Every structure is written in C-alpha cells, then in structure tokens.
Amino acid sequence: MTxxxxxxxxxRRVPAPGARxxxxxxxxxxxxxxxFHEWAARTPPEIEVVPVQYPxxxxxxxxxxxxxxxxxxxxxxxxxLHELPDDLPLALFGHSMxxxxxxxxxxxxxxxxxxAPARLFxxxxxxxxxxxERAPRPAPTDQQILDHVRLxxxxxxxxxxxxDLREMIMPALRADFGLLAAYRPARLHRLGIPVTxxxxxxxxxxxxxxxxxxxxxxxxxxxxxxxxxxxxxxxPRREEVLALVADRLV
Numbered sequence: 001m002t003x004x005x006x007x008x009x010x011x012r013r014v015p016a017p018g019a020r021x022x023x024x025x026x027x028x029x030x031x032x033x034x035x036f037h038e039w040a041a042r043t044p045p046e047i048e049v050v051p052v053q054y055p056x057x058x059x060x061x062x063x064x065x066x067x068x069x070x071x072x073x074x075x076x077x078x079x080x081l082h083e084l085p086d087d088l089p090l091a092l093f094g095h096s097m098x099x100x101x102x103x104x105x106x107x108x109x110x111x112x113x114x115x116a117p118a119r120l121f122x123x124x125x126x127x128x129x130x131x132x133e134r135a136p137r138p139a140p141t142d143q144q145i146l147d148h149v150r151l152x153x154x155x156x157x158x159x160x161x162x163x164d165l166r167e168m169i170m171p172a173l174r175a176d177f178g179l180l181a182a183y184r185p186a187r188l189h190r191l192g193i194p195v196t197x198x199x200x201x202x203x204x205x206x207x208x209x210x211x212x213x214x215x216x217x218x219x220x221x222x223x224x225x226x227x228x229x230x231x232x233x234x235x236p237r238r239e240e241v242l243a244l245v246a247d248r249l250v
Contacts, residue, residue, distance in 0.1 A: 009060060010079035012051045014040035019048035021089050021118065021249050024080060026098030026105070028124070029176035030149070030169065032057045035095075042242050046250040050084065052076055052098075056172035065175040069183040073104035080105065081112055091119045091249055095234060096152075097180055099125040103217060107189040119248055120191060120218075123198040124231050126210040127217050131184040139178035142170060149173070151204055152231040194221040196248060198241065200233030201226045223248075 011024075012033040023043070025036040033051035040049040054072070055063035066072035080090070090109070094102030099122035110116045140148070150157040160166045195218045197211035208226045215222040225244055227237040234241055 008079065008083050009063070010053060010076060011083050012053055013084070014049050014051075016040070016045055016048040018045050019088060020046040021091055022048045022050050022084060023091050023093055023245065023249065024084075024102075024105075025049060025051045026076070026092065026094040026101045027052065027054070028096035028098055029180060030057075030173040031095070031098070034058065038238065039242065042238065044246050044250055047246065048088065052079075052101075054172070054176075056175060057169075061168070065172065066179065067175075069100065069104060069179055072179065073101055073108060076101060076105050077108040077112075080109065081115060086114060090115065090117045091121065092117050093121040093123070093245065094125075095123040096125050096231065097176055099123055100128055100180070100183060103128065103191075106191055106193070110189075110191060110193075117193055119193055120195045121198065121245065121248075122195065122211075122214055123234065124200065124203060124206050126206055127213045128183065128185050128188065130188065131186055134184065136184050137181040139174070139181050142174065145170075145173055145177050148177075148205075156232070188217050190216075191218045192220060193218065194223065194248075196223045196225060196244070198225045198227065198244070200229040200231060200237075202229060203231045203233070205231060 027035045033053040036051040043049055053060055056065045092102040092106055102120060102122060106117050106120050146160055195214050197214045199206055199208050199211050201208060211224050227233045227240060229237055
C-alpha cells in the first residue's frame with residue numbers, strides 16, 4: 001500500500017518540532033490510529049505523538065492481518081526501530097488490547113541497544129495471563145464479539161447494526177479477538193522501566209483492582225490511576241489522561 005501523508009503504513013507520526021520524547025500509541029481491538037487523533041493537538045509540544053495503525057482497517061483494509069500477538073508485536077517493533085529516528089527517547093501507551101501489544105513491544109525494545117522505552121502506560125486491561133494461569137481459548141464467535149463490544153461501548157457499537165459497515169469491520173475485529181484468545185505467554189518478562197496503569201472506575205471488564213497485577217511485569221515503579229468512566233473513559237476524560245501523560249514524560 002501507499003503510506004499516507006504524515007506517516008508510514010504502521011506509524012502515523014505527527015512531527016513536533018522541539019519534542020523531547022515520542023509517545024507511541026497502540027489502540028484497542030478493532031481500533032485504529034484515529035482513536036488517538038486528537039492527542040497530538042492536545043499534548044505539550046515536548047511530546048511527539050505516534051499512533052500505530054494495525055492492518056485490516058481504514059486505509060490498511062486489505063493488508064494481511066497478524067495471526068498471533070508475537071507477529072503483531074514483532075511488526076510494530078520493526079516499524080519503531082526502522083522508521084523512527086533514534087534522536088529522542090520513547091514511551092508507549094496502549095489501551096485495552098493495545099496494553100498487551102505495548103507490553104510486548106516494550107520488552108522487545110529493551111533488547112535493542114539504546115531503544116528501551118522510558119515508560120509504559122497501560123489502560124483498561126490487566127497484565128497478560130500465563131499459560132499456567134489460564135489456558136488459551138477458542139476464538140470467539142461473531143455474536144460473542146459483538147456482545148462484548150456492546151458491553152464495553154454501547155454507543156460506539158451502533159455501527160455494527162449496519163450490514164455493509166459490519167461486513168467491512170468484522171474481519172479486523174475477528175482477528176484481534178482471536179489473537180487475544182490465544183495470547184498466553186509462557187512467562188512474564190520484567191521490564192526495567194516504570195509502568196503507569198490506568199482504568200475507568202466503572203469498567204465492566206477491568207476493575208481498578210485488576211490493574212495492580214501489572215506490578216508483575218516491572219522491576220520499577222507501578223503507578224495506578226483511576227478515572228471516572230467505563231472501558232472507554234479515555235474519550236470523556238481525555239484532558240485528565242493527557243495531563244497525567246505530560247506530567248510523567250516532561
């Protein structure tokens with residue numbers, strides 16, 4: 001495919017002259033880089049926002065879909081290492097499925113000399129469950145996926161009521177949920193960086209208490225921050241979230 005203006009196929013970098021750090025943002029299952037569209041305009045100029053565009057959606061509708069978490073994390077890591085200059089430090093922010101992707105990318109970047117991230121932000125998801133803790137599950141049916149999406153985002157799920165849109169959107173959503181159902185690492189890699197875990201105080205699938213489990217993936221500080229709202233608290237509480245991000249990064 002032809003990379004869009006302002007970025008590459010994977011990374012939608014929004015250049016910020018004078019930036020001191022880059023924030024790579026990883027969206028939720030079924031989500032796209034556009035979820036973080038407003039962040040670049042609302043973060044301090046010291047932060048350059050770099051949303052990730054997964055395959056199978058929007059302008060990448062016909063790109064091959066990753067079959068496993070390892071395949072997705074490897075691809076994102078390659079893009080970060082090869083397409084972003086190494087002149088600035090990195091931080092990662094992942095929401096929901098993006099939290100797991102961000103963790104996997106962070107541990108890969110720690111093995112790249114000079115490219116370890118400065119901080120990991122995770123949101124709306126507990127830490128990865130090991131094979132010994134929970135067996136991989138079969139990929140959910142389309143109906144199970146849609147029921148879950150309606151639970152998390154009742155307003156946003158209305159788009160799936162339109163048959164033409166549903167047919168276009170479901171392949172990526174189906175792939176993302178299948179990937180998550182199978183994702184069970186053999187062990188946890190402890191990152192040597194601080195982790196900030198965020199969540200909505202009314203999230204039906206990730207209670208604030210569940211965020212404490214991220215302590216198992218870092219030898220550094222774990223910070224827990226709760227915001228008013230449900231699974232997609234990020235939208236109504238965007239200014240508060242970005243204020244937290246800015247305070248931790250600049």
